[in-house]
Amino acid sequence: MLRLENCRIMNGDYAVEADLEISAGACVAVIGPSGAGKSTLVEAVAGFLPVTRGRILWNGADLTSQPPGKRPVAMLFQDGNLFPHLTVAQNVALGLHANLRLSEAEWSQVGAALERVGLGGMGTRKPAALSGGQQSRVALARVLVQGRDILLLDEPFAALGPALKAEMLDLVADLARESGATVLMVSHDPNDARRIADQVVLVAEGSAHPPQATAELLDNPPPALQAYLGTD
Numbered sequence: 001m002l003r004l005e006n007c008r009i010m011n012g013d014y015a016v017e018a019d020l021e022i023s024a025g026a027c028v029a030v031i032g033p034s035g036a037g038k039s040t041l042v043e044a045v046a047g048f049l050p051v052t053r054g055r056i057l058w059n060g061a062d063l064t065s066q067p068p069g070k071r072p073v074a075m076l077f078q079d080g081n082l083f084p085h086l087t088v089a090q091n092v093a094l095g096l097h098a099n100l101r102l103s104e105a106e107w108s109q110v111g112a113a114l115e116r117v118g119l120g121g122m123g124t125r126k127p128a129a130l131s132g133g134q135q136s137r138v139a140l141a142r143v144l145v146q147g148r149d150i151l152l153l154d155e156p157f158a159a160l161g162p163a164l165k166a167e168m169l170d171l172v173a174d175l176a177r178e179s180g181a182t183v184l185m186v187s188h189d190p191n192d193a194r195r196i197a198d199q200v201v202l203v204a205e206g207s208a209h210p211p212q213a214t215a216e217l218l219d220n221p222p223p224a225l226q227a228y229l230g231t232d
């Protein structure tokens with residue numbers, strides 16, 4: 001279980017409060033008005049932003065003072081963070097070793113991850129020789145080889161068209177199910193939440209609320225969410 005215990009997270013002068021639990025293996029969307037602190041929340045879990053009060057716990061282990069690389073967390077960014085001068089396989093390999101010195105078994109693992117995301121045989125290409133959707137798959141393969149317990153996504157597919165985005169969301173959900181990873185996904189699109197998230201964390205007015213069942217929340221949105229969804 002991921003627990004944010006009585007947390008206050010600071011992003012510049014902006015504070016987000018969170019006191020909530022997310023079950024292991026859950027797929028949770030993070031939604032709410034622009035600037036409310038959705039990215040702030042996931043960046044605190046990743047360890048990129050400090051918690052000035054409270055603790056972040058994973059299965060009882062205190063992550064609060066651990067640096068990002070030591071946390072059981074992998075993060076997928078919107079731009080995918082691919083390096084243009086490296087091949088697709090090397091970009092994935094960075095998930096295992098930043099120095100790209102991999103054993104034969106680890107290169108096989110890279111190949112298997114590329115196969116799993118539908119990019120078998122494309123390992124020697126450079127990212128520029130791939131479509132936008134394929135580039136997203138490379139970023140996903142990199143997260144996959146890291147084999148972390150918690151997968152954080154911050155609007156990762158916002159630049160893709162609707163059909164491609166749906167395909168990528170389904171792939172994320174499948175991969176998470178296969179590995180048992182816990183997913184926390186920031187999204188501006190409630191349909192993303194409906195598509196793959198069992199639960200939603202609403203971030204509004206400086207507070208991240210405990211997870212609620214997706215359909216229940218989106219079908220009966222509280223006032224803070226109504227304006228954002230355009231249903232008021």
Ligand SMILES: Nc1ncnc2c1ncn2[C@@H]1O[C@H](COP(=O)(O)OP(=O)(O)OP(=O)(O)O)[C@@H](O)[C@H]1O
Pocket residue numbers: 011012013014032033034035036037038039040041203
């Ligand atoms: N680098 C920064 N320095 C100072 N304040 C920041 C910084 N980044 C964000 N903030 C503040 O923190 C607040 C929360 O930002 P955050 O990016 O978490 O919101 P968000 O809900 O993810 O927004 P959006 O949906 O627009 O991406 C914002 O209101 C902003 O004013």
